[in-house]
Amino acid sequence: MALAQKRVESPIGHIYDNLVITPKGEVFAIYRLAKIDYPLNDEKFFNDYLEDGDGVFSHEEFDYKLFDVPEGYDLDKHLDETIQGVLIEDETGLNTRYWRRAGEILKDEVQNNNYIQYLQVRLTKPVEIIDPVDFFRALNNQTKSFLKKMAGNSTTDTKPLRYFQNLEKMLYSDLQNYKSVDRVKEKEMHRIMYYNFHRANQTPLSYVQVDPFNMQEGMVTNHNGYLTIEQLDKTHYISILPIVSTPDATFGSAFVQQLRDTLPFPLETQIHVRLQRREKDMTNVNKIRRRLYHQEKDRDKTDQPLDEDDVINTGEDALKDLQKGMKEHTFRLAKTTILFIVAADSKEEMEQRIKNVQYAIGATKFKVYQPIVDQLALFHQSLLGVPYTFRLFEREMTTGYVWDLGLDVERDIGNKHGLPLGRVITKKSFRDANEARQASSKVVWFNPALTKKAITGSRFTNGNTLIVGPPGQGKSVTVKYIFCWLPSLGQKVLYIDPKDETEDFFGKASNVYADNSDFKQFVDRVNFMRLSGEEKNRGMLDPLLFLEGEEAETAASEALEELGEVEKHPETSTAKKVLIKRAIKQTMKHVTPNMTRVVEYIRKEDTELAEHIEGYDKTIGRVLFGKDDSRRIDFGNPITVLGIAGLKLQTVDEVKEQKKMTPLQRVSQVIMENVYRLVTIFSTDRNQDAAIIFDEAGGLENTASGREKMDDSLRKGRANNTDIYLVTQAEGDFASEQKKELISYKFIFRPNDTKAQERSLRFLNLQVNDENKAVIENLKQGTCLFQDHMGRTQPIVIDVLFEEWLMACSSTDKTDERIKRALELEGRQTIA
Numbered sequence: 001m002a003l004a005q006k007r008v009e010s011p012i013g014h015i016y017d018n019l020v021i022t023p024k025g026e027v028f029a030i031y032r033l034a035k036i037d038y039p040l041n042d043e044k045f046f047n048d049y050l051e052d053g054d055g056v057f058s059h060e061e062f063d064y065k066l067f068d069v070p071e072g073y074d075l076d077k078h079l080d081e082t083i084q085g086v087l088i089e090d091e092t093g094l095n096t097r098y099w100r101r102a103g104e105i106l107k108d109e110v111q112n113n114n115y116i117q118y119l120q121v122r123l124t125k126p127v128e129i130i131d132p133v134d135f136f137r138a139l140n141n142q143t144k145s146f147l148k149k150m151a152g153n154s155t156t157d158t159k160p161l162r163y164f165q166n167l168e169k170m171l172y173s174d175l176q177n178y179k180s181v182d183r184v185k186e187k188e189m190h191r192i193m194y195y196n197f198h199r200a201n202q203t204p205l206s207y208v209q210v211d212p213f214n215m216q217e218g219m220v221t222n223h224n225g226y227l228t229i230e231q232l233d234k235t236h237y238i239s240i241l242p243i244v245s246t247p248d249a250t251f252g253s254a255f256v257q258q259l260r261d262t263l264p265f266p267l268e269t270q271i272h273v274r275l276q277r278r279e280k281d282m283t284n285v286n287k288i289r290r291r292l293y294h295q296e297k298d299r300d301k302t303d304q305p306l307d308e309d310d311v312i313n314t315g316e317d318a319l320k321d322l323q324k325g326m327k328e329h330t331f332r333l334a335k336t337t338i339l340f341i342v343a344a345d346s347k348e349e350m351e352q353r354i355k356n357v358q359y360a361i362g363a364t365k366f367k368v369y370q371p372i373v374d375q376l377a378l379f380h381q382s383l384l385g386v387p388y389t390f391r392l393f394e395r396e397m398t399t400g401y402v403w404d405l406g407l408d409v410e411r412d413i414g415n416k417h418g419l420p421l422g423r424v425i426t427k428k429s430f431r432d433a434n435e436a437r438q439a440s441s442k443v444v445w446f447n448p449a450l451t452k453k454a455i456t457g458s459r460f461t462n463g464n465t466l467i468v469g470p471p472g473q474g475k476s477v478t479v480k481y482i483f484c485w486l487p488s489l490g491q492k493v494l495y496i497d498p499k500d501e502t503e504d505f506f507g508k509a510s511n512v513y514a515d516n517s518d519f520k521q522f523v524d525r526v527n528f529m530r531l532s533g534e535e536k537n538r539g540m541l542d543p544l545l546f547l548e549g550e551e552a553e554t555a556a557s558e559a560l561e562e563l564g565e566v567e568k569h570p571e572t573s574t575a576k577k578v579l580i581k582r583a584i585k586q587t588m589k590h591v592t593p594n595m596t597r598v599v600e601y602i603r604k605e606d607t608e609l610a611e612h613i614e615g616y617d618k619t620i621g622r623v624l625f626g627k628d629d630s631r632r633i634d635f636g637n638p639i640t641v642l643g644i645a646g647l648k649l650q651t652v653d654e655v656k657e658q659k660k661m662t663p664l665q666r667v668s669q670v671i672m673e674n675v676y677r678l679v680t681i682f683s684t685d686r687n688q689d690a691a692i693i694f695d696e697a698g699g700l701e702n703t704a705s706g707r708e709k710m711d712d713s714l715r716k717g718r719a720n721n722t723d724i725y726l727v728t729q730a731e732g733d734f735a736s737e738q739k740k741e742l743i744s745y746k747f748i749f750r751p752n753d754t755k756a757q758e759r760s761l762r763f764l765n766l767q768v769n770d771e772n773k774a775v776i777e778n779l780k781q782g783t784c785l786f787q788d789h790m791g792r793t794q795p796i797v798i799d800v801l802f803e804e805w806l807m808a809c810s811s812t813d814k815t816d817e818r819i820k821r822a823l824e825l826e827g828r829q830t831i832a
Helices: 043-056 075-085 094-109 132-150 161-175 186-197 255-262 278-301 310-327 347-360 375-382 399-404 433-438 448-453 475-489 502-512 517-524 549-563 570-587 595-605 607-618 620-624 652-656 663-676 697-701 706-719 754-763 770-777 803-809 817-827
Strands: 014-016 019-021 027-033 063-070 115-122 181-183 219-223 226-230 235-245 268-274 333-344 395-398 419-424 443-446 465-468 491-497 526-530 639-643 689-694 722-728 745-749 783-787 793-798
Touching: 019 161, 027 161, 043 399, 063 186, 075 094, 094 475, 094 517, 161 181, 219 375, 226 375, 235 347, 235 375, 255 347, 268 375, 268 399, 333 347, 333 375, 333 399, 395 399, 419 433, 419 475, 433 793, 448 475, 448 689, 448 722, 465 475, 475 491, 475 639, 475 689, 475 722, 475 745, 475 793, 475 803, 502 517, 502 526, 502 639, 502 803, 517 526, 517 803, 549 570, 549 595, 549 607, 549 620, 549 663, 570 595, 595 607, 607 620, 607 663, 620 663, 663 706, 689 706, 706 722, 745 754, 754 770
Parallel strands: 465 722, 465 745, 491 639, 491 689, 526 639, 689 722
Antiparallel strands: 014 019, 019 027, 027 115, 027 181, 063 115, 063 268, 219 226, 226 235, 235 333, 268 333, 333 395, 419 443, 419 793, 745 783, 783 793
């Protein structure tokens, strides 16, 4: 009768705090690594990062394993948290329906994956033998052990637990000099062990109830190129892919991190590292240098044509640099095995994911291999608390190279919860925004209203936003897409539309999507207004109607003095100013004070001044002169769009040249002064957030008084619980250090000029190096560099989730069928 054989043994014997003790007496310390924000092509960051990584591997007496565990991502839960904790619900449920719809779209298109990074340190690494002294010491210990067994003494010479606890305490203290680490306790270790046997589960790891029965359950079976773990209700298909080829250098690549953000499914990474004593490494390098030297001499002796050999051509210089670095302790060699682990709940899905991994790294010099017969051995190596012994796919690299893979870095940007703004761009080059979007699985969430509430770690305490770029790159679409979401985040919105086009595009979208009841309801909540000379707009910006107290009197006085050109005649200016102020004081005693009544008071004493001012009442200036039945500008709707295309503002250059203002320029300037004053009264309830958006802000700032008023708006915004958005064509309009400090969020769309691109990089405090120049140069329409409230900058692609919003937010009419056909022909690929 055949006896049952134990084919697989759990490596875990006992757990004490963060120490794992195996049945064979091996001891491991387990740590969780904190994630590190990965700045864009920052050489100094990576130099410091690699130096800290080298410090982690400073103890050659230990073996190391870096690994990550995909903890899963529940988009439904994320949206539930957003809806419950961030969303401002309306009585119709419209906001919730749009958020739920966004969730359905994102679930179909992206699969965000969160990872936890760990470090396993083997404290019981065998003593390395590199000289006769080491050999005789080891022989002596083995002889003692043999004699004890011969004498019937079966005890082993193991060190007490206290020894390893003290060793771990020393190690933990040392690691904290280089990395932010936490000790992993028993409950978390059980989750890691559970994950090892349930890799294809869709349920986020934090939701799982782990117990001794399900922790390591399953029948593990080796197959050609993969293995299965069969459980009662599911079979997990797992393939472990060693990296078998690597590029010579990877500085700043964060290859693993980039790959994780690209793939729409979890990709587990494990890196086994063992260190030899420096003397042995130096001996090995010297041997290789001598071998290359002799090979080169042999090549020189032959007169036959030889193929180029990169190893011989460049190897000597590389080894010389390596040898120098090892002597100076700036380089440290590490024998390393790098494994990617792909899991799925079917063989077909697993095979497709393997193809996706191979495709994603196809353009790099990294190569993976799918072993046919070694899957079970590799699986065993992937478990917690297993010594690094399977070295078939081991490669020699520096410790800096290991950390340069970026296992513990993240390209986080934006907020944890908020509106779905777009996705982080993971490809270096792409043909258009759609390709960049499809290649990324990392969603950018955006909640600008939260910044002025003092987010922990934020560099700014305001929600002001700057959007910069040349025409046609996506500025207006971006800001309109944002303002469509803002009411659901609790912000009233005022959009100053200099092109006066928003109402037209919303109207066209409403016609095309007439059967979309939610969109119709959404558009009905937008109040469109145009500054024009129509009688219906009378008094819309009368300062005595929309302002109060001294502020109203001051605004009215300044407006009337400007319209009356009282400074034109210095000999009468003082008297005219006194008359205007007196007339305003008299008017303020009425129940319905307005500018028309002020003019009537002025007429009683100065007919000429009154008629001069009254002349503006027959133009767009009518918005300044209210009557008893006039209504102030209405901000009752969640979104107000104010078209100001009828204004003609004097430029700074015209002021410098002392050109005389036309009547239209003069009244336009007065109207614009009152538009700026909306910052203080737009949200009369200080408990309610508000946002005011100045499109083409550079043009507004480039007026006689615009710069001062724009700065004032930025400063007063936080006090009035109002975020200011500035949309402009050049960052130079807002590049001063003082103004930059007033702006939390910055969107930079690709400038056309190379020098402007470099200025943009400096504006974002990015290094002006070749890598960053390439990033901004490769941006396409709908993509930009985005800097958040934490000062983090990444390239992102704006993702307008709803087609009706995209049409409404557009500034280019593509609804005409002839134009559609022409665009299709223009974009059609030609097959040679």
